[in-house]
Amino acid sequence: MSSSPSTPLLDAGVINRCRHRVRLEHDPEAVRPEVPADPAAEQRRADRAAHLATVLGVLSERFGTQLAEGGPDGTLDALREGASLISGAVLPADRDAGRRGSVPLLIRTGEGYLPVLIAHHRITDPGEGARTAPLTSPWYRCAGTDPNRKARAHSGDQLRLAHAWRLLEPTGYAAPGRARGGVIGLDADVVLWHDLEAATWPGGHTALAEYDTRFADRLAIATGSRDTAPSRIMACRRCPWWSQCSERLTEQRDVSLVTSGNDADQLRAAGVSTIDELAATEYTARIEGFTGQLREAIALARAWLADATVIRKVGEVLVPRADVEVDVDMESFGDAGAYLWGCLLTGEPIGMEPGYHPFVTWDPLPSGDEGRSFVEFWAWFSEVRTRCTELGLSFRAYCYNERAENRWLLSSPERFPDVAGMPSQAQVRRFIESDQWVDLYACVSEQFLCARGKGLKVVAPVAGFSWRDPEAGGENSMRWYREAVGYGGGDTHPDQRDRILRYNEDDVRATQALREWMSKEANGLPHLDEL
Structure with missing residues (x-):
């Protein structure tokens, strides 16, 4: 999709963001919610910033990491100079693709660079098979199969790396060969390297292909060429727009208030859009693509209408007891x-x-x-x-x-x-x-x-x-x-x-x-x- 001067530039955060939230954030007529300060969220941001500063400080002291000062121009200067490690990289916006963003670290490998994230979470578990390089030698060429670690399933890290890779490509400084990227986690002792073109995603997809599909969808939403509607999902708990969406969903008595996001989509596709319609459905009904227990979803809808917080689904409630x-x-x-x-x-x-x-x-x-x-x-x-x-x-x-x-x-x-x-x-x-x-x-x-x-x-x-x-x-x-x-x-x-x-x-x-x-x-x- 080619962009116009009014096309918004999207960062990596939209990839895992609720589709309807993306629409609201880019709708000039939407009333921005006034959200009170969230001390827990502010503290998480502060913790991430402190962790980032600590890791970059260690790398700078050890390798003389070059800080990309001055935004995109400073990043391009550092890339031209061929610095081994570039921190605080702000990559030039790709206006044709509607993409912008930054990456905490760029590591040189051969004739180009690979993006590296610094994440405030653990990136591996005990096991084997992860491809890691020690932080003392973070280069991709020093990476090998780790006999003591397996990679944690942080899909968001791979999608953020794919976003950085797509931004790095137009600069001409992306490392030749397969798209790759690394992550330094909470323990800050290794770089976990990901092959973004490996068919490790459901259906034999790659992280890069999954990213491209999601980004195209979010861009279509942000530009107004694709419509969305609210639906309750796990992310609603921390969303600043939830009060607005909740009010609308409650007025509509939407099925997502009592079922999971994907199952709510399947119900709507079958013509069951409201809690009342779901509650009126026979227990013996079948809905194509519904992954949960439909009988239980119908009972939840009936419980919601009866304002019952908890109902039994067994004849006799039993719990193991002891002396x-x-x-x-x-x-x-x-x-x-x-x-x-x-x-x-x-x-x-x-x-x-x-x-x-x-x-x-x-x-x-x-x-x-x-x-x-x-x-x-x-x-x-x-x-x-x-x-x-x-x-x-x-x-x-x-x-x-x-x-x-x-x-x-x-x-x-x-x-x-x-x-x-x-x-x-x-x-x-x-x-x-x-x-x-x-x-x-x-x-x-x-x-x-x-x-x-x-x-x-x-x-x-x-x-x-x-x-x-x-x-x-x-x-x-x-x-x-x-x-x-x-x-x-x-x-x-x-x-x-x-x-x-x-x-x-x-x-x-x-x-x-x-x-x-x-x-x-x-x-x-x-x-x-x-x-």
């Missing part, structure tokens, strides 16, 4: 580590103090003291299990959505193997694969339909539980943690430490309350067949 029970909730700080393991011990007496037990480090993460706090948690936890065995009592532990807890349960032995008392990863794995470890989120998902979402903050109030802190939530706890430990060199705030502990205690008491309710009152909820 002695421990509720577990972990608090982490992004990818930096897990600083708090909160446990609630209830049930038959075993000679250990019942109630809430926090195992915490207040050293700013990442810190080796995280290993010490984990060992203390595991030792206490193991003692509870041992005493239950000795006394002939059954034992179970509970969490809400085990993915987060399991991640840090399994990674702690790997990251802190030399801390005295650290269990082996095999020991931890045996526990989480046993019937002693119960994910209440899975229990809820299997037995209930939740018209307003399945998060603990949504479901536990149905069981009569409430948090003491009116601002209780994961995003806010991140901010409290920063203040609690004086992250980034600031003053520490002991009151925020107390606040975090209260919040964590309420989380484990919430899962206990939910479990008790599921064992008793939950069977009084309406069944989906009754709606």
